Amino acid sequence: MSASIQRLSEVDRLIHEPARLMVVALLSKVKEADFRYLYQTTGLSKGNLSVHLSKLEEAGYIAIEKTFRGKYPLTICRLTEQGRGVLDNYRKIMRGAL
């Protein structure tokens, strides 16, 4: 049990931040989602969400593409394999500790 708690120090701090955890958790359940959907669903401000997405993209946890669907511009985000692995590891550590 104590070993499980000690593993808390191995938690990825980039994902552990609540707003980014929301974004990554949400993206883990869908194939892809655009900026507007994430904005509406998480309730974060546009600027805040933009900053968090940038950080996650820099770390390689999410991939972002700009495209169009009809005449609507879409900024599509999707979780990468690396991001999925980090999230799975985060889940295991937190479950073990709790």
Added chain:
Amino acid sequence: MPDASNHPDAVDPNVIASRLLQRAHNRDGSPEIVIGLFFLMASGLVYATAVLPKGTLGFGIAVLSFSFGLPVLIFTLGPLIQWVRRRCLIPREGYVQYRPLDKKRRVSLIILGLTTLVLMTLIVLVLPPPGSWYVALYGILAGIFFALCGRLPRFIFAGVLTALAGVLLAYVDISMDLRFAALFGFQGVVALISGGVTLVRFFNQPPIGAESNECQYPATQRS
């Protein structure tokens, strides 16, 4: 009030994602509108089996539609809601592509669908007419199910109304078929009103400007 942070689920990304997706799913009221139409259709079919003479073509069509058509329709509701959203609501709701169901979940859904189909057929054709308490029990269970599925005040309110309607209809002196037709119809109307009001409020919210869809960083262009 319990502290959510003490609960293990509070930090489970699966739980966080499920709650966010549920909130997004119920944001525009379209699921309630579709469910409302479904219950109104069920109500019409039950009413038809109650008033049409047995052995007529109309009676046969109504029984077959209720037994086979409605269970099949249940599986088309989800894709129908997604189609409507993609066609009409992307500018307001944003775009999302859900992951396809994995094999295990698909198999369990097919088993559930087949079981429902067999049970519905048995209930309609084989079992003797149940007592009036059956309507009350159905109303209460359906109300609890609706409230638990939505987890929002409007769903809880609709669930309470459904339970009350079920209990009241148990005391009304009409045939069992008509009781169920009335209860399904009531459920349908409540869901339609709730979904309609939510949809109107959703459309009355100021839309996000097109420029807000753009993020402030370079990203790869999709071909």
